[in-house]
Amino acid sequence: MRRIRLIAEYEGTAYVGWQTQPNGIAVQQKIEEAIENVTGTRSALHGSGRTDSGVHALAQVAHFDTTARMPADKFAFALNTFLPGDIRILYSDEVPDTFHSRFCAKRKHYRYSIQTGPHADVFLRRTALHVHAPLDFDVLQNAASEYLGEHDFRAFMSTGSTMENTVRSIYFSEWTMDGNLLHYDVCGNGFLYNMVRIMVGTMLEINAGRLPKDSIRNAFSTSERSLAGATAPAHGLTLLRVIYPDFDTKEILGRP
């Protein structure tokens, strides 16, 4: 048995998310089908983590085991011939069977993109949330800095989720402006269900004056979901980079 590692890029618009679900088509399922087409055998594909329905990825890491003898770097090309245009395998290699996409991942970097201005740009409509109301960059940046460090993020998890350990560390949390595009970049050792989207929704509600400026601190100290903001829409969110002890998608791909 050989273990093959993949880096996948996808536009999540058409999918129920990374993980196979009964209610629609998942990215994982499309890649598993392509593996079956290439190798002749169904193999379970393990991703670095789930992405929600409609969320995109520039660099999702996954692995599967196979007896197929194809040179490891050729899997990317072979799988792409069976994949739809909104999913691409950018890289493939062979790794020791001690590697696990999910258990070995140390940090993840997500980006949430917002387009401002009176009319939504048609070319950004699938990958950036359009916000018509004015945004105060300094208010957003101050709110973002509140997330830095180790906190109990229970208030920033979708109700109904059953995760026991909800303490996570955030190493980077910053907004940048690029014309009328705003990007929120966040890097942490792990993210709870819907966590980035609730973090963004909270900052947007603080910006709009619908939540007080100390909401993030209060949500940390009380763990009350109701003190955080609404979940921001999925389509603005992209998994940008996954970092392992000896492997970083940014190094491999030459871009975040």
Add this chain to the structure above:
Amino acid sequence: MRRIRLIAEYEGTAYVGWQTQPNGIAVQQKIEEAIENVTGTRSALHGSGRTDSGVHALAQVAHFDTTARMPADKFAFALNTFLPGDIRILYSDEVPDTFHSRFCAKRKHYRYSIQTGPHADVFLRRTALHVHAPLDFDVLQNAASEYLGEHDFRAFMSTGSTMENTVRSIYFSEWTMDGNLLHYDVCGNGFLYNMVRIMVGTMLEINAGRLPKDSIRNAFSTSERSLAGATAPAHGLTLLRVIYPDFDTKEILGRP
């Protein structure tokens, strides 16, 4: 009667092109339907020119006449409420009835985008042609400079087109590189049917060695369509800017 001028942005993927056709849905038709929804009356919409099926626009100019009393700048917002997400009106104003989107247009600026590298980026798949084979930037740039000036572009027009005057002036014709994206920018006083796509196809065939380096000069002197290259695919092409004597979409929008 008032004359209303619009600047429209669209992703052409889902349309048979700008102009209304019997075989599918056109951008012009969608905007005319929105005008009817807003004003209660069907009005003919005139664009600065046609774009082919699958071609995009960052700034298409159009006008229509109406008796509706809405403030001119509000038409953009009102029409967008009836338009699908892949068509946006970015700007609207009132103009004298001596203005005509097509007859008054002096110059147009098109961009053709190509992505290189082994795997097509999913986020560029609708707006850039993916070319796997290596491209020689200097060969492309030299070929592009051959188009500059006034020439008879009959060889760069789709066969079957019946345009009589096929002389056009090209003011700007240049490739730029942005990572693994290549952009070809061309500005001229007018373009024949499929002309930009045949110009690009010819440069790509010269680059690949399938056409000799003097092909463009020979195509000009002989007007033989067969001496130029194949028509490059539509989805890499975008109408970027339309320039009038007293009006430039770049000035209005603050971007090309």
